[in-house]
Amino acid sequence: MKKTMLCSLAMVLAVSAALPGAAAITKGPAAGKTVKIGVIADVTGAAAVYGTMQKNAYDLATEDIKSGIIDAGGANLSFDVEDAASDGAQVVNLMQKFTTDGTTPLELGPTLSGEAFKAFPIAKAANFPVMGTSTTAEGVTAIGPTVFRDSLSESQAIPPTVAKVQAKWHAKTVAIIYGDDNAFTKTDGDLFKREFEKSGATVVDTETFHIGDKDFGASLTKISSKKPDAIAIGGLFPEATQIIEQAGKLGIKAHMLGGNGLNSTQMYQVAGPASQGVVVGAAWFIGGKYTGNLEFVKRFKAKYGNNPDQFAAQAYAAAQVVASLVRGGATTKDEMLSGLRGLRVVQTVLGPIAFDQNRDVRAAPVVLQIVKGGFAYL
Amino acid sequence: MTVLAGFYAQHSRLIDQIGINALLALSLSVSLQAGQLALAQAGLAGIAAYTSAIASMQYHWPLAASILLAVAASTLVAALLAYPVRKLRGIFLAIATVGFGEIVRVIVNNVNITGGAEGLSGIPNDVTTPIIYGALAFVGVALFLMSRTKFALAVALTREDEAAARGVGVDVGMVRFASLALGGAIAGLAGALYAHAFYFLAPADFGFPRMEQILVWCVIGGVTSPIGAVAGAAFLSILPEVIRALADFREVTNGIILLAVILFAPGGFAALWHTRRAPVARDA
């Protein structure tokens, strides 16, 4: 009698361990409790392209927790995404709401670095844990000891990327084109300049553009006349795709590279053949074999009809981190805070996540290249 | 009492926003009352905000001094702006001042001392709600006292019929200059308070979208009424928070409210503008 029970128990355990999706839902200290996590994202407004990806990721995460794909230790964990409409004032009001009304023990987002500078000091004053998933400008985590970030900052991503491409291309001359009205893209421009000069190359031309620009004929014509070996793009994919495509039209043959902002499948969908060979220094690879990543991409595509991008992946990873905290029993803001501080490693769709002493994510960028119809490791 | 304290703790940022927005609305209202569609207030507030922030952060000026400096800066710029645009009327004045605002935004974006696109963070957060509302009350009282003077009559007459005003001896040039400078001063005060209340500035904070917002507050509230301007600012600052439940429909609601007010709200606007064919009056 005992033997058959043991046998069947062993069989059940073996089977459930072998099934990838139906991971055993452990029963943690918070089992049965309801935990709602407040999220601030720009679902509408100027940054809606990015905020919508984030919201979709959080909604998927909530579903995955219910179905057991993400293990939250049996707790009823969900993500409550509030739209800040790309309006700094609303971000601030939402942050104040979350840090004072007691409905959530931790806050995720906002979408933009500028918004983070406005809102995170409120969290600091309230000793409230927050995590940025896309706010990669300098100084965000330095705002306060309760501010964490799971997205690779530009200063973490760009230097290894430049080192890697220089090892391959040995470019002697480089042109830099970057967006000068956005903290993220401007940081990229500055970093590219610094790193290429460090590698011994000369910056022969620097061009700037504004968010929303579509016409780069003038800038590219000028760059073309200087004949650089490589062109570094400090921008986000709407402008980057135009730059790359128009460079192709003008017959520019230089190597091209960019940072996190170019990590989107739109790159080859819009810029077409001109985008072949473009290098992207990113925080996430859509084809990366991290724990659960490929399945995440499949589920996301099935639910929303399009592939997730880096914004979605970083948001989903944050959800996974929070789930692991809840699994460990954290349900209040102080427990969340000590959970984050004591975090060892969490396996996410971005790969293994841990935080360094500045509360930034401890990781290296993946250097990718656009090949026929997709990304591949460089 | 604790209910009030709790409410304040949850909504203090919004309450501060309303106060500063009310000041911005008043700065535009002052120009509109003189019949001038001068849309430079957002840019002027931006100049003051950055001036005050830089004075506090780089040069460690105390709060009151940095605010005064900021107000002086914005008033000065407004006065300088008043000269080249003195002959412009109506839409032309509006467009010229919008152009001014854009030029200011580009300068702020490109210059190092303002932090450029990365913005200026870490401004000392020493402006509290009582200070904001104290300033608002001060400006309100000052405007009220001014409305009792003969100058206010000159302003109203200039708005209603400039030729008639000139006819009875009103120095129209002076009226226009004074209203622009006064608007600049109030906008400056709002900007300086904004910098210290929200401790982070970006060039985009004071661009055309912000100016459009201020204009909408004044229009909804009542163009020639300062109290209306304050009411409009308050109403539209609270609205996004109140209709949060409408989710995706919040934006279209804004547009519908604006159109509804324009189409169905009674008078006040009709008196403001003449339908003149050539708004560019070339007066000596």
Added chain:
Amino acid sequence: MLAQQLVNGLFLGAVYALFAVGYTLVFGVLDILNLAHAAIYMIAAFTAYSLVAHGLPLGVAFAGAVVLAGVIGIVLDRVAFAPLRRRNAGTLVPLISSIGAAIIIGAIARGIYGIDERHFVEGGIDSPPLHLGPVTFTAVEAIIFGTAIALMLILSYVLRSTTLGRSIRAVSQDRIAAALLGVNIERTISATFFIASALGGAAGILTGLEYNAVSVDMAGSIELKGLAVIILGGMGSITGAVIGGFVIGAVETLAVAYGLSAWRDALTFGVMFLILVARPAGIFGARALRNA
């Protein structure tokens, strides 16, 4: 390189001019600055995209979307401006009304199409570069340029030589006198809005084709630039809007060519500001609509 930059500026300017022409037409006739013009520019581009996505050939989609843009212009007038005309509400009020309309049109576009950028052709429009001496451009760019010029020429013809054109010019000159002379004012105004919005819509579609990208924030990039163009050329002057478009296209392109790209917008608005201060009537003056 200069020759290429001039060609860049020419192509850029042509579309600016086409956009500005509609803007200035409405101002010339009605003294209204229609800030919803940019929203119509944007939604026409989306309409053309939808029609192409449903399998219609490009020419048909273009024509259809242009006509729809014109119709939206008429509706806009009926809803947002005509009631104010009856009230004799002046010039500030219609401006605000147009802002409200722009917000609503933008929200509708966002509701239908979402916030993603849409592309006429996935993977890029296949248009091999053509070389003319030191200058390179694609066939698509040339067609867009040609279309813009053609539309502006058609407008000029309509205004100069048709009865409708004469009515429009009469109404812009003196509405009361025109009414006394038997011109149907409301019908003429509707026609004006149709033409202006159709041209603005055409500009939007051509822009969408040029960059193979249509998105809701298209409107924001062009609305202020359009102002600079019409001020430069003279409010109410079609010829002025055309010349203004090319000048601003050139200013922007040359600013980049000479290393001032960060100051591009400041230059454009600086030029605009100077014109307003020195010669508010612009190059061709406010009377120019009479002479089209």
